[in-house]
Every structure is written in structure tokens, then in C-alpha cells.
Amino acid sequence: MIDLQDIKKKIADLKGLIENKIKHSYLQKFVEVPEIDEDKIILLYSIYDDLRLPGEQLENYILTTMLVHQALDTHETVPNQLYNSNDHVRIQQLKVLAGDYFSGLYYYLLSQSDDISLIRTLAEGIKEVNESKIYLYQQDNNQIDKLFSCIETIESAIVRKIVKSFEIKKWEDIATTFLLLKRLVHERELYMTSGSSILFETLKNILFPKQQQIFLKNNLNKEQEAFVLRAFDKQFENVVQTMEKVLYTNSNINELLRKRMNDLLSLSSNFTMNKIVEEG
């Protein structure tokens, strides 16, 4: 197995490669593209490395898969309201185009290496992610399980499609759980710090349909708030348990990915600790 430092170096190189590819002098001036998700690079590296892909192909696959993520993440930052100031309008316009450009690049790069099958796999993933994003955005999930499954699809549909197309089933659970837990940690933090999280808003609407049109945290009383948090944590703990199981049953996960998964579990256990303290 490759040692930790070697993998870290590879991941840093891959991140550099992606940064380089999305560089565009004019876009750079105005658009701050979302941070490249290093954890996704680690995960993709682990999957593609497991397939024993030759170096160049591995790089190209990670680069193009990350371009798709980068495109979707950039589009996620396009706001509903265009600000009136001309500079802001231009920034929003360029965000739309930057996302489109990154999508175009993924297709372009894979077509240069005649990887038509991966183009299709990623395209299927793009469709699934966006359809689920609509479900989440429209708050159409009326059951807790459906809501969490929708989040799971948004986070992992692309990687799952890859895993399926290469028939490496063991990675499905690892990828899905890792990406889902990461998102849940993020949503919980977001909710606790700012009170605003689409996941929690939807959860509130499922649990307290009367308040369907009221999305503000303050509109629920303390007891109701605690109930919402408990409902979240129940799901959250299930995912944590799955992650622990995944780590236990997959001894050959590389050191860096294992470390990231353990870091995430530590963060999650902090939540649980806080909860015990809060509940006194």
C-alpha cells in the first residue's frame, strides 16, 4: 500500500491540475469558484487507483469527474435574485457561464481520450443530481427517509454511477456513506450556527406541516426545535453507524481516506457529546 505522504502529494498534485484547468483569466477576475473538495479527490483517487488505471488515465478521470462537481457547485452559487449593481450582475452572469464552461471542459477532455462511456456515466449522474436538487429545493420530500435519500443522491449520484459502471460494488457503500455524512455534518453546523439549512427547513415542514410556510428557526418553540434536532440526529447516527461498519469491513481503504473518514467520525461524535451535555 502507498504511504500517507505519497498519497498526500498525489492529491495535492491533482488539486493543482484541476485548479489549472479551470483557470480562465477573465472569469478569475470576477468569479470566486467554490473551493475544490479535497475529500472528493481523495475518494476518487482511491476508487480509480483500485481499478489499477494507468497514471494518465487516472489523472484524466479524476480531473473530469471533479470538473463535473465543480460545474454543479458553481451553478449552486447562482442566487435567485440578481443584484442591481452592475458589478454584481456581471458576477452572477459569469457564475452561470463558468459552470457551463466547466461542464463543457469535462466533455471535451474525455472526448479527446475517446472515453465515451465515462462521458455517458457522468452525464447520467448530472441528470440524477439535478433532479434531486429540484426535489430538495421545492421541498417535495414528505417523508424523512425520502429527504435523506434525496440528499444522498445529490452528494453521491455521480460517484455511484462511476462505481456501477466499473462494477466495483464495494466502493458504493464507502463513497455514499462518506459523502452523505460529510454533507450532514455541514448541514448540522450550518443550522446550529446560522439557523438556515434547506435540510432542516424541509425536516421542519415534514414534522410540523402547519408551519409549512414558515421557515425561520424562531417560529418553532423550543420543544419543537429539540424534536427536529432529535429527528435529524436519529438519521445522522444511522449514517455514523454505517460509516463505522464500512471502515471495519473494508480493511484495504488507503490510509488517507481512512484518516478523513475517521476525522469525520470524530466531528460527528462531538455532536453526540454536545447533545448529551445539552440534554443534561
Add this chain to the structure above:
Amino acid sequence: MKLSMMYSYLNTDLALIEKELETTIQGEHPVLKQAGLHLLQSGGKRLRPVFVLLGGKFGNYDIHVIKNVAVALELIHTASLVHDDVIDDADIRRGKPTIKAKWDNKIAMYAGDYILGSSLEIITRLENPLLHKILSNAIVEVCLGEIEQIKDKYDFDQNLRTYLRRIKRKTALLIAVSCQLGAIAADVPEETHKKLFLFGYYVGMAFQITDDILDFTGTEAQLGKPAGSDLLQGNITLPVLYAMQNKYLKEQIIQVSELTTPEEINSLITSIKQSNAIMHSEMISNRYLAKAYKVLDELPPVRARNTLSSIAKYIGKRKY
């Protein structure tokens, strides 16, 4: 003659494409279903599918193969329009509310990305590497063209070359590859599909120049937006570049900014219309059309060649 009459012999195949568009553009979510239906009902000339089919007629035409190219190209075009409406903050397109107006920006972004995903899913049913190299390059170029368009807004120092490169990327390229990819999907020889690309490119250039002329000469009812909107939004088109050769007009044109109101620009629009800028622009458009006809002469004498010629003629003469 109406445009659709020129290729009425393709109607059965176009109906098949329409049906295919209908099934692929709609996802499972009701919003996607509605948005898909809404986009299809908003119509459009389906120019790209027509060019794909006509390109295919120069080779082994198999609609079950070629339809994939036609549907994919129309979806790529549609996806870019859905996102363009977010960029332009446009509420109306072809007289109907846009996706972003009917729902909002978020839904428009998701729907646009979904449609792009659908188009790539469909085009990858064909495994011809050349086809993907050409199409992917065109998609990247179209994006770069749009980025450039924003960069060049209100830049009155730009020259003819900048304008032509922009409209090539923005419009001509997708029409050019429509003709070429239809031909490639029908296994035509390289020499022929390259000529079809050139034909599409020349026609596409003429099409966009005509569009830019009509922005001055058309009425609000014909255009679906007030005349002179391009200039008001800072897009420096061919008539503006020619008008700026007149010192008096240039002085007024370079005053146009984000702060200019439609009322303030009215008299300038009239002056540009009355100048020889429109005539000069028409001449350039006609030069592209002449090149398109010349390329057509070098193509095998199949029925599609005459149709392409009629379409080129229509584009040169269209009034809205």
C-alpha cells in the same frame, strides 16, 4: 415560401425527433415535466435538427442513428437558452415566460444542467470519437464566446475581427457542427462533412448578422423586445461598428452605458437605421451567404443540397 415548407419532406423524421425531445427533456419531477413541456411548446424553428438531417442526407441516412445527433444538438441549444435567460434576467422568450420567470433562477439552473446531461446521454449512444471531439470543442467554444460577449460589453474599441469571432462562437459554430455531425453520423467522406461544416458556418454567420441588423430595423412586435436592445445592453454588433465610422454617430454611441435608458437611445437608433451601417452590414451578410452557396456547389447534387440553398436564401431575406 415558409421556412418549414422547404423541408416538408423531412416532416415524418422531424416529428420523430419532436417526440424524442418530449420524452427526454422531461424528468420524473413535476417541475421538470412542466418545464420540459413548456420549453417544447415555446417552439423555435428547430433549425439545428433540420441541419443535422440535411447533413445526413449526403450519406447513409438512418434516422434511428441520426435522430440522436439532432435531439442532442437541440437539447444543447435549449439548455444554453435556459441559462441565457438567467444571464440576461429575461422574463420572456418567443413571447412566452422563461423558465426563470415561471419558476426562478435556481430551477432554471437545475433544469438547464439536467437538459445538458440528457443531451450528452443521448449523443453518447453514438460511439464515433470524431463526432464527440467536434461537438465537445463546439460546446467549449460557445461558452467562451458567451464569456467574451460579457467581457466586450460597452467596449467601443473592439474591432470587426472581435465581433466576427464572437458571433462565430455564439451562433455559427453550433449550426456548422449540426450540418457536419449529421453527415458524420451518416458516414459521409471527410471532404464532404468538412464542406458541410463550412456551409453551416457561413450560414450561421449570415444568420447572426441578420439578427443583429433586425435588432435595429425590426419592430417591437416582430422582435419581442424593443428595437436597439442589443446596443442598450452594451452588445456592439456589426451595424454599430459600421455606424461608428461616422464621427458624429460615434460620439453618441460611445456615450451609451449601463445607465442609458431606452428613451435616451431612441433617436440614436433612428440615426443608425438611417445611416449606411445597415446596408454595409447586409453586404457582409450577403458575402457570407455567397460563400455558403459556393460551398454548396462543391457538394454532391442530392435533394438536400437544394434545401440547404433555399434555407440560406431564406436566412438572407428574413425580416424577423
